[in-house]
Each structure stands twice: as structure tokens, then as C-alpha cells.
Amino acid sequence: MRALFSNMKGFLLLVWLLEVVCVAVAAVNPSLNDDVLGLIVFKADIRDPKGKLASWSEDDESACGAGWVGVKCNPRSNRVVEINLDGFSLSGRIGRGLQRLQFLRKLSLANNNLTGGINSNIARIDSLRVIDLSGNSLSGQVSDDVFRQCGSLRAVSLARNRFSGSIPSALGACSALAAIDLSNNQFSGSVPSGVWSLSALRSLDLSDNLLEGEIPKGVEAMKNLRSVSLARNRLTGNVPGGFGSCSLLRSIDLGDNSFSGSIPGDFKELALCGYLSLRGNAFSGELPEWIGEMRGLETLDLSNNGLTGQVPNSVGNLQSLKMLNFSGNSFGGSLPESMANCTKLLVLDASRNSMSGGLPLWIFKSDLDKVLLSENGASGSKKSPLISLAEVAVQSLQVLDLSHNAFSGEITSAVGGLSSLHVLNLANNSLIGPIPAAIGGAVSLKELVLKKNFLIGKIPMSIENCTLLTTLSLSQNWLSGPIPAAVAKLTNLQTVDLSYNNLTGNLPKQLANLANLLAFNLSHNNLQGELPAGGFFNTISPTSVSGNPSLCGAAVNKSCPAVLPKPIVLNPNTSTDASPGALPQNLGHKRIILSISALIAIGAAAVIVIGVISITVLNLRVRSSTSRDAGALTFSAGDEFSRSPTTDANSGKLVMFSGEPDFSSGAHALLNKDCELGRGGFGAVYQTVLRDGHSVAIKKLTVSSLVKSQEDFEREVKKLGKIRHQNLVELEGYYWTPSLQLLIYEYVSGGSLYKHLHEGSGGNFLSWNERFNVILGTAKALAHLHQSNIIHYNIKSTNVLLDSYGEAKIGDFGLARLLPMLDRYVLSSKIQSALGYMAPEFACKTVKITEKCDVYGFGILVLEIVTGKRPVEYMEDDVVVLCDMVRGALEEGRVEECIDERLEGKFPAEEAIPVMKLGLICTSQVPSNRPDMGEVVNILELIRCPSEGQEELG
Numbered sequence: 001m002r003a004l005f006s007n008m009k010g011f012l013l014l015v016w017l018l019e020v021v022c023v024a025v026a027a028v029n030p031s032l033n034d035d036v037l038g039l040i041v042f043k044a045d046i047r048d049p050k051g052k053l054a055s056w057s058e059d060d061e062s063a064c065g066a067g068w069v070g071v072k073c074n075p076r077s078n079r080v081v082e083i084n085l086d087g088f089s090l091s092g093r094i095g096r097g098l099q100r101l102q103f104l105r106k107l108s109l110a111n112n113n114l115t116g117g118i119n120s121n122i123a124r125i126d127s128l129r130v131i132d133l134s135g136n137s138l139s140g141q142v143s144d145d146v147f148r149q150c151g152s153l154r155a156v157s158l159a160r161n162r163f164s165g166s167i168p169s170a171l172g173a174c175s176a177l178a179a180i181d182l183s184n185n186q187f188s189g190s191v192p193s194g195v196w197s198l199s200a201l202r203s204l205d206l207s208d209n210l211l212e213g214e215i216p217k218g219v220e221a222m223k224n225l226r227s228v229s230l231a232r233n234r235l236t237g238n239v240p241g242g243f244g245s246c247s248l249l250r251s252i253d254l255g256d257n258s259f260s261g262s263i264p265g266d267f268k269e270l271a272l273c274g275y276l277s278l279r280g281n282a283f284s285g286e287l288p289e290w291i292g293e294m295r296g297l298e299t300l301d302l303s304n305n306g307l308t309g310q311v312p313n314s315v316g317n318l319q320s321l322k323m324l325n326f327s328g329n330s331f332g333g334s335l336p337e338s339m340a341n342c343t344k345l346l347v348l349d350a351s352r353n354s355m356s357g358g359l360p361l362w363i364f365k366s367d368l369d370k371v372l373l374s375e376n377g378a379s380g381s382k383k384s385p386l387i388s389l390a391e392v393a394v395q396s397l398q399v400l401d402l403s404h405n406a407f408s409g410e411i412t413s414a415v416g417g418l419s420s421l422h423v424l425n426l427a428n429n430s431l432i433g434p435i436p437a438a439i440g441g442a443v444s445l446k447e448l449v450l451k452k453n454f455l456i457g458k459i460p461m462s463i464e465n466c467t468l469l470t471t472l473s474l475s476q477n478w479l480s481g482p483i484p485a486a487v488a489k490l491t492n493l494q495t496v497d498l499s500y501n502n503l504t505g506n507l508p509k510q511l512a513n514l515a516n517l518l519a520f521n522l523s524h525n526n527l528q529g530e531l532p533a534g535g536f537f538n539t540i541s542p543t544s545v546s547g548n549p550s551l552c553g554a555a556v557n558k559s560c561p562a563v564l565p566k567p568i569v570l571n572p573n574t575s576t577d578a579s580p581g582a583l584p585q586n587l588g589h590k591r592i593i594l595s596i597s598a599l600i601a602i603g604a605a606a607v608i609v610i611g612v613i614s615i616t617v618l619n620l621r622v623r624s625s626t627s628r629d630a631g632a633l634t635f636s637a638g639d640e641f642s643r644s645p646t647t648d649a650n651s652g653k654l655v656m657f658s659g660e661p662d663f664s665s666g667a668h669a670l671l672n673k674d675c676e677l678g679r680g681g682f683g684a685v686y687q688t689v690l691r692d693g694h695s696v697a698i699k700k701l702t703v704s705s706l707v708k709s710q711e712d713f714e715r716e717v718k719k720l721g722k723i724r725h726q727n728l729v730e731l732e733g734y735y736w737t738p739s740l741q742l743l744i745y746e747y748v749s750g751g752s753l754y755k756h757l758h759e760g761s762g763g764n765f766l767s768w769n770e771r772f773n774v775i776l777g778t779a780k781a782l783a784h785l786h787q788s789n790i791i792h793y794n795i796k797s798t799n800v801l802l803d804s805y806g807e808a809k810i811g812d813f814g815l816a817r818l819l820p821m822l823d824r825y826v827l828s829s830k831i832q833s834a835l836g837y838m839a840p841e842f843a844c845k846t847v848k849i850t851e852k853c854d855v856y857g858f859g860i861l862v863l864e865i866v867t868g869k870r871p872v873e874y875m876e877d878d879v880v881v882l883c884d885m886v887r888g889a890l891e892e893g894r895v896e897e898c899i900d901e902r903l904e905g906k907f908p909a910e911e912a913i914p915v916m917k918l919g920l921i922c923t924s925q926v927p928s929n930r931p932d933m934g935e936v937v938n939i940l941e942l943i944r945c946p947s948e949g950q951e952e953l954g
């Protein structure tokens with residue numbers, strides 16, 4: 001501090017000395033050049049850290065001819081006429097020296113670090129035509145004196161400084177001014193009225209200040225005006241007519257003020273105008289048809305105003321248009337077809353309006369770089385915008401943002417043709433189906449945002465082609481399967497969000513190599529195993545990994561088993577009443593997800609009494625035998641394990657009906673010999689992921705001891721495997737040993753109907769339409785089973801699963817066929833859990849059990865779906881049997897009261913009541929009084945027909 005102070009003092013002393021010297025020299029020798037004196041004094045006042053002004057020497061007689069940098073002279077008069085010190089890194093203040101330069105015409109000190117105010121003496125130089133002080137740190141008020149004698153002044157720029165206070169009104173009297181640039185300061189108050197009538201003015205830039213007030217009438221006086229920017233101030237009021245008479249205007253920027261009223265009508269005269277921005281004001285009314293007359297327009301920015309109505313057809317006449325932004329207004333309707341004629345258009349931003357209709361095809365035929373149509377409201381669905389892509393090759397498109405709309409349909413593989421695309425944002429739409437593998441063709445993608453849709457299936461491996469990706473957001477979809485190791489090849493990734501999907505499997509270790517990661521959210525999936533170690537994952541926040549009960553590692557505060565391979569400890573209390581696919585929603589202590597290899601190991605463990613089994617070895621064996629025998633593969637589960645020498649050669653057989661069995665990779669689990677599985681019902685179910693990434697549900701039969709011989713078992717299972725219907729859960733394969741049988745089913749992602757009816761939270765319940773579809777789908781499935789001579793025996797809401805489209809799929813059908821005989825006792829004990837669904841004939845030995853028992857169960861299911869109540873509800877000291885209750889209500893004529901109260905006002909009574917009656921008929925005590933399932937399907941279709949127009953009620 002002291003040093004600085006003494007430096008300062010020294011400096012001030014020097015300045016003082018110099019001035020004394022100058023004055024003294026001038027007094028002694030009046031012939032000595034004033035210019036040299038002035039410049040030396042100027043130099044003494046500033047700091048020149050780079051020594052740029054070293055050539056300015058007080059020993060020189062003249063500033064001309066001696067190579068003074070930045071100084072230009074008039075050769076005849078030998079006087080300095082120009083000073084150009086742009087970007088010389090000068091700092092300090094502009095002193096008084098310059099006022100001696102009486103012949104100076106141009107002074108440019110732009111882009112330095114000068115501070116302090118401007119000295120009014122500068123403008124005392126009568127000859128000055130150009131003052132450029134832009135890009136410094138000058139501050140304070142600019143006094144009127146600065147512009148008192150501005151008769152010759154043509155151009156003044158004080159831009160990019162810190163001047164404050166009002167704009168000196170004397171500026172408005174500088175009648176020769178052609179250019180004023182006061183932008184990027186803190187000028188406040190209103191613009192001096194004289195400025196608005198400077199007839200020589202060609203360019204006026206007052207942008208980025210704090211100016212207030214209105215534009216006065218009379219601007220037509222500025223007849224030479226070519227460009228005006230008032231952007232980013234606080235100007236208000238209507239924009240008066242008059243600019244339309246400034247026929248040379250090429251650029252008008254009134255953006256980000258508080259102008260209101262309509263767009264001035266005389267703008268239409270401005271045929272040369274190429275740039276018009278009214279963005280960020282309060283302009284209202286419609287965009288006038290005459291906009292099409294401003295044919296020179298290349299940029300039209302009307303964003304963030306209150307404009308309404310339709311975009312007029314005449315926009316199609318703007319054939320030079322390159323950028324059109326009308327986001328953030330209240331435009332309705334759709335984009336006019338005529339815009340196909342705007343062939344030069346590169347950027348179109350119509351986001352945040354209330355537009356409807358599909359995406360016009362011309363968008364994909366043009367050479368557009370950017371199309372932003374986000375947030376146009378969810379009202380009215382917009383059909384499959386991306387299907388149209390298929391018809392055209394769009395090479396140029398770089399940004400496509402359709403987020404927050406109601407676009408539906410699938411993302412077609414045409415997306416692979418968008419090879420220039422940098423940004424694809426389809427978030428918050430109603431897109432369904434898988435992410436097409438063709439996404440790998442979009443090789444320029446940097447941002448891929450598909451979150452909040454209804455996408456299913458796996459993350460395609462082909463994503464590895466999108467090597468430039470920095471942002472990948474797929475969260476809140478229904479994606480399943482593993483995170484492909486290919487993701488780890490995308491080394492530019494910074495932000496990844498895969499949260500809230502149903503992703504499974506282990507995390508690829510290589511993810512730790514992603515060096516640029518800033519965020520990687522995998523929370524709320526069903527991922528398992530160890531978190532990758534190293535890199536970003538060492539510091540990953542717990543919230544980014546939460547909601548994955550089977551993950552372990554420091555971030556989830558759960559230590560991974562120390563040695564590999566790790567044991568999987570099975571919980572002996574595993575749920576008994578689970579059905580395929582109903583599990584993954586609730587991975588509590590009762591439910592465990594296992595890899596298929598682990599399950600096979602369970603089977604093996606059952607026969608190997610001593611020791612532990614290495615699943616990896618098992619997998620290897622399976623793989624090697626795969627090549628030999630692709631269809632049905634037999635392998636022995638126990639005979640070759642070094643640690644279990646005492647096993648016999650019990651063999652297990654795995655059959656996948658689709659061909660090759662495909663095992664989950666990376667399962668290196670060990671199984672403790674004393675692990676025990678749960679018992680009861682037909683068995684427990686686990687979800688697992690095959691190596692090809694597709695999920696399956698595995699049911700371990702707990703009726704092992706009752707199961708028929710291998711031959712019979714296989715024959716029956718194969719029969720069941722042949723049954724295919726869109727409303728039946730597909731049986732994909734099985735595994736057999738004498739002591740363990742596994743059934744491998746298609747994994748149905750949406751959970752059970754029971755869950756949707758009785759465990760749905762808050763507003764998330766099935767609509768009438770969804771319920772009707774479930775009833776119809778279930779009926780069709782049962783009809784199909786009965787046609788194939790299969791009785792389900794166990795119809796209940798936990799056995800009806802919903803896929804990601806809400807389509808019903810019945811599981812667990814025909815399992816009774818695997819038992820040695822249709823023993824009533826066995827059956828009813830197995831089906832006991834399905835209390836309330838069981839047809840009365842089960843209790844009666846003399847009545848033959850037919851498919852009509854399924855019809856009964858179906859009837860109960862219908863009542864359950866419509867009323868939202870369980871078949872039997874236990875109250876405090878009462879038991880309510882659903883069908884009795886509904887039957888009673890029907891007799892008393894108040895059946896409508898039984899309908900699920902969550903549907904109140906949202907169901908068509910002409911559908912709901914007949915459906916309930918049908919349910920009651922199906923639950924007739926006498927089997928022969930119940931209709932066939934085929935009839936039921938027909939009746940249901942009849943019930944639905946008359947009210948098809950009521951879709952929106954659902």
C-alpha cells in the first residue's frame with residue numbers, strides 16, 4: 001500500500017513537472033509544435049504497460065515524420081490530424097494534453113483500459129469529426145459541454161463504457177452527426193428530443209442502457225437513417241408512425257423494451273429493411289398481412305410479445321428470410337403452407353405458442369438448420385411428426401426441438417438420416433415404441449433429449465456411433481435392459497440422465513473412463529452390482545444412484561462383498577404369490593432379481609449338497625455347448641465343479657422356444673449351499689435380463705414334487721409355449737431338472753392389474769377406457785385359451801399384467817396341466833390365494849370342472865375392475881363379497897353407486913352398467929348359465945360400439 005502510494009505520488013509529481021515544463025517551453029519557444037506538447041502531456045497522463053508509445057519522444061520537433069506510432073499528419077500543414085491508439089492496452093485517464101491538437105479530425109482510443117470521465121476540452125477541438133472512445137472503462141456523466149462545439153462532428157462512439165446520467169441534450173444539436181453509438185453504458189433518463197430529428201443521422205445505437213420514455217412523433221425527419229437500435233432499454237409507449245418514411249432503413253431493433261400497441265403500419269413501406277426485431281416487448285394484436293410486403297427481411301424476430309391470431313400466409317412472400325422467431329407469443333393455428341416458399345429460411349423458432357396441427361412436411365424439404373417448436377401446449381394430439389421424416393432426406397438440419405408438445409407415434413428409423421443433427425430434443429411428448437437402432441446414423445448428435453416419453457425397449461448399442469454426444473437424457477421412460485457398454489465409448493459425454501426407467505443389469509465398468517462427466521443420473525432403475533470405480537464415480541452423489549436396491553458401493557452406502565465372485569443370498573421368505581412381471585416394482589426384502597445363471601445355480605445347488613458353485617464356470621459351459629446344439633440344450637449342472645466332487649451327474653435341461661439360450665453376462669455369483677427358496681402357490685417369480693438385453697420373468701415352480709415326469713412335463717410346457725396371443729404372456733422357455741423347474745416368460749413391464757386397481761397412488765388410476773380395454777383383452781385371451789382346450793384355473797387380478805401400452809396380458813395359464821392330475825384338493829389349495837374368484841363348483845365333487853370356472857373368475861374380475869374393490873373385502877367385523885354386493889345394488893336400482901368413485905363423472909354409464917350386468921351373468925352359480933368367453937367378447941364389442949365417440953371421457 002505504501003509502495004503504491006509513493007508510486008502514485010511520484011507519478012503525479014512527474015505529470016506536474018511535465019506540465020510546468022511544457023508551459024515553460026511553450027512560453028520560451030512559441031514556434032515549438034503544439035502537437036508534440038499535447039501528445040507528450042497526454043502520454044504522461046496515461047500508463048502504457050506495453051510501451052506502445054515509446055516512439056513518442058519529447059525531443060522530437062514534430063510528431064509528424066518521426067515515426068510516432070498511431071499518429072497521422074496532414075503532409076501539407078505538418079499537423080496531427082488523426083490519433084489511432086486502438087487496443088494499445090493503455091490505462092489511466094485522458095488528460096488535458098489532447099486539447100492542444102487543434103487540427104485533429106479523428107481521435108480513436110477504443111478498446112483500452114482508460115478510466116475516469118471525459119474532459120469537456122476534447123470537444124473544444126473544432127476540427128474533430130470522429131470521436132471513438134468505445135471499449136474502455138470510462139465513467140461518470142457526460143456533460144453538455146462535451147458537445148457544445150460539435151459543428152463538424154460526424155461520428156461519436158462512447159459504446160461499452162460505464163457512463164451514466166442522461167445523454168447530453170447538446171448531442172441533439174450536432175446536426176452533422178451521421179453516427180451515434182452510446183450502446184452498453186448506463187445512460188438513463190429519456191433520449192434528448194433533438195436526437196430524433198437529426199437529419200444527417202445514418203445510424204443510431206442506444207442499446208443496452210437504462211433509457212426511459214417514449215419515442216416522440218417526428219422520427220420521419222431522420223431521412224438518412226439506415227439503422228436504429230434501441231434494444232435493451234426501458235422505453236415505453238406506442239411506437240409512432242414515421243419510421244416508414246425513413247425509406248433507407250435496413251435494420252430496426254426495438255427489442256427488449258416495454259413498447260406496446262400494435263406493430264406500426266408504415267413499416268410495410270420498408271422494402272429494404274433486412275432486420276426487424278421487436279422481441280421482448282408488449283406488442284399486441286395480430287401479425288398483419290402486410291408483413292409479406294417487407295420483402296427485404298432476412299431476420300424477423302417477434303419473440304416474447306403478446307401477438308395473437310394466425311401467422312399470415314403472406315409470410316410465404318418473404319423469400320429472403322433466413323431467421324424467423326416468433327416464440328413466446330400466443331399464435332394459434334398452424335404454420336402456413338406458403339412458408340414452403342421461404343427457401344432461404346435457416347432458423348425457425350415457433351416455440352411457446354398455442355399452435356396446433358402436425359409438423360408441416362415442408363420443414364423437412366427445406367434447408368433449415370434449426371427448427372424449434374417446443375412448448376406448443378399439450379392440447380390436441382399431433383400425429384407422428386417423425387414419420388414424415390421417412391420421406392425426405394434431411395441433410396442440413398442441425399437443431400430439432402419439439403419438446404413439450406403432444407407429438408405421438410414412434411421415432412422412426414428415418415432419424416438415422418439426420419446426419420447433421422446436433423440437437424434432438426423430443427422431451428415431454430407422447431412418443432412410444434423403442435429408440436430405433438438407426439439413431440446411430442445421427443453421427444453429429446451432441447444433445448439427445450428424449451426424456452418424459454413412453455419409450456420402451458433397450459438403449460440401442462448403435463448409440464456408440466454418436467461419438468460427439470455431450471448430453472444424453474433418456475429419463476422418465478420405460479426403457480429396460482442393461483446400460484450398453486457402448487455408452488462408455490462416448491468420451492465427450494458430460495451429462496447423462498437415465499433416471500426413472502426400468503434399466504437392469506450391472507453397470508459397465510468402463511463408464512469410469514468417461515473423463516468429461518459432470519453428471520450421471522441412474523437413480524430409480526433396477527440396476528445391480530457394483531458401481532464403477534474411479535473417475536467421476538468416486539464422487540457421484542447418492543441421489544444420482546438412489547432407488548436401485550441392488551446396487552452396491554460407497555455412493556449407495558452399501559458395501560459390496562469383498563471377494564469375487566460374490567454370493568447372492570436368497571431370502572427364504574420369498575413371496576409365494578408372485579406372478580410373472582409383477583415383481584420389479586417392489587424390490588423389498590421379499591423380492592430378489594436374479595440373473596438366469598444364478599437361477600440355474602439355484603437349481604444346481606439343490607442337487608449339490610456340499611460346497612458352492614461358480615456361475616461363471618457354468619456360463620462358460622453353457623456357451624460352449626450353445627454352438628453345438630442351438631435349439632434345445634442340455635448341460636450338466638454339477639459334475640464338473642472342482643469344489644463339489646461329490647455330486648452325481650444330475651442334468652438340467654434348458655430350452656428356449658425361440659432358439660438359442662442367451663445368458664446374462666457378468667453374473668459371477670456364488671451360491672451358498674444352504675440357500676433355500678420360498679414355497680407355496682405355483683411358485684415365485686424373478687425378473688432377469690438375458691445377454692441380448694431382453695428381460696424375462698422366471699417362475700420357479702414350487703410344486704416340484706407334484707410335477708409329472710420329465711416327458712409329460714416337457715410335452716405340456718411345449719404345448720403352452722405354442723400358445724400365442726397378444727393378450728397372453730408368452731412362455732419363452734423352461735429349465736428342467738427333477739428337483740427344479742423354471743418357466744421362462746416374456747417380461748411384462750407394466751405390473752399387475754391388481755397393483756393398478758388397488759395400489760395405484762393419487763390421481764394415477766386407470767381410466768374407464770383403459771379398464772374397458774383390459775376387460776376386453778382379458779376376455780379375448782380366455783376365449784383363445786378355451787379354443788385351444790386350455791383352462792386357466794387361476795384367473796385373478798394379480799395374474800393379469802399390463803404392458804407398457806396398457807394392453808392386458810394374462811399370465812400363469814394352464815399351470816394345472818403340469819400337475820399329475822386335476823386333483824381338486826391340490827387345485828383348490830393352490831388357488832386358495834385367489835379367494836373370491838373360485839367358482840362354486842370347486843366345492844362340489846359331483847360337478848365337472850370346465851372352462852366355465854374361468855368364466856366365473858372373469859366375471860369377478862370384471863366387477864373388480866369396474867368397482868375398484870377387491871373380490872372379498874374384510875371390514876372390521878364384516879366380510880363383503882363383491883358379487884353379492886353388486887347384485888344387491890342392481891336389484892335395488894342403485895348399481896351406479898358401485899362404480900369406482902375415482903371414475904366419478906368420467907365414465908359413460910351406457911357402457912359401465914351393461915358391463916357390470918355382464919359381470920354378474922358370468923358369476924352365475926350354475927355353470928351352464930354362464931356365457932362362453934367367445935360370446936362374452938361379442939357382447940363386449942357390442943357394448944362398446946354405440947359410444948365410440950366418447951373416447952375423450954377416458
Ligand SMILES: *[C@@H]1O[C@H](CO)[C@@H](O)[C@H](O)[C@H]1NC(C)=O
Nearest residue numbers: 087088089090091111112113
Ligand atoms: C485491462 O486491465 C486488466 C487488469 O487491470 C487486464 O486484465 C486487461 O487485459 C486490460 N485490458 C486491456 C484491453 O488491455
Ligand SMILES: *[C@@H]1O[C@H](CO)[C@@H](O)[C@H](O)[C@H]1NC(C)=O
Nearest residue numbers: 279303304325327347349370
Ligand atoms: C427466439 O427468441 C427467444 C426469445 O427472445 C430466444 O430465447 C431464442 O433463443 C430465439 N431462438 C433462436 C433460434 O434464436
Ligand SMILES: *[C@@H]1O[C@H](CO)[C@@H](O)[C@H](O)[C@H]1NC(C)=O
Nearest residue numbers: 313316336337338339340341
Ligand atoms: C409459392 O410461390 C409461388 C409463386 O410465387 C406460388 O404460386 C405458390 O402458390 C406459393 N406456394 C405456396 C405453398 O404458397
Ligand SMILES: *[C@@H]1O[C@H](CO)[C@@H](O)[C@H](O)[C@H]1NC(C)=O
Nearest residue numbers: 416437438439440441462465
Ligand atoms: C455406425 O457406424 C458404422 C461405421 O461408420 C456404420 O457402418 C453403421 O451403419 C452405423 N450404425 C448405424 C445404426 O447407423
Ligand SMILES: *[C@@H]1O[C@H](CO)[C@@H](O)[C@H](O)[C@H]1NC(C)=O
Nearest residue numbers: 478502584585749750751804
Ligand atoms: C418400471 O419400474 C417402476 C419402478 O421400478 C414401476 O413403478 C413402473 O411401473 C415400471 N414400469 C414399467 C412399464 O414396467
